[in-house]
Amino acid sequence: MKIFGASGHGKVVNAIATDNGIVVEGFIDDNYQKDTYLGLPICKIQDFDEIIIGIGDNSIRKKLADKYKNQWHKAIIHSRAIVSLQDEIGFGTVIMPNAVVNESISIGNHCIINTSAVVEHDCIIKDFVHISPNATLSGGVSVDVGTHIGAGAVVIPGIKIGRWCTIGAGAVIIKDVPDYAVVVGNPGRIIKFKEID
Numbered sequence: 123m124k125i126f127g128a129s130g131h132g133k134v135v136n137a138i139a140t141d142n143g144i145v146v147e148g149f150i151d152d153n154y155q156k157d158t159y160l161g162l163p164i165c166k167i168q169d170f171d172e173i174i175i176g177i178g179d180n181s182i183r184k185k186l187a188d189k190y191k192n193q194w195h196k197a198i199i200h201s202r203a204i205v206s207l208q209d210e211i212g213f214g215t216v217i218m219p220n221a222v223v224n225e226s227i228s229i230g231n232h233c234i235i236n237t238s239a240v241v242e243h244d245c246i247i248k249d250f251v252h253i254s255p256n257a258t259l260s261g262g263v264s265v266d267v268g269t270h271i272g273a274g275a276v277v278i279p280g281i282k283i284g285r286w287c288t289i290g291a292g293a294v295i296i297k298d299v300p301d302y303a304v305v306v307g308n309p310g311r312i313i314k315f316k317e318i319d
Contacts, residue, residue, distance in 0.1 A: 125176040128159035132176030138200045180250045180268045
């Protein structure tokens with residue numbers, strides 16, 4: 123397997139892969155200025171490679187996933203994460219140490235469930251979502267494509283969060299969030315709308 127991204131997030135993905143007994147052959151990164159990262163070579167992509175994305179930015183993960191279809195490694199889950207056997211987890215998703223992913227969860231492709239995040243029962247997380255460290259999604263929450271939930275944010279039960287939203291660190295989400303909204307504070311309030319997809 124190779125990891126897209128010779129940077130901090132790639133470093134963590136490498137550690138999780140190693141924890142799973144997966145042999146990482148190297149990193150792929152056009153912008154990295156050296157021949158190795160963490161003692162592994164900087165490689166070019168080949169059609170037969172299995173790849174996982176080690177980049178935290180949701181829109182970059184989507185661009186790479188769209189460009190290199192059918193080469194994605196299955197999800198990797200750190201051994202210190204707690205994940206229900208009843209959950210559905212998509213390709214290229216990374217679940218980090220001490221995350222808790224409870225019963226009847228659906229997680230899409232190329233998501234990040236970061237360190238010590240909690241995803242409670244019956245949540246639906248679409249593709250390219252990033253749940254940051256110590257964020258909590260209560261039961262029955264739905265998070266649409268490309269949304270970033272900031273560190274320590276809390277989402278109360280049954281909330282629907284739209285596509286490509288940004289939920290600020292520490293925000294408390296007590297009502298549904300429309301597409302492209304940027305939400306901060308306690309209680310969460312919309313401060314602007316993004317112009318991307």
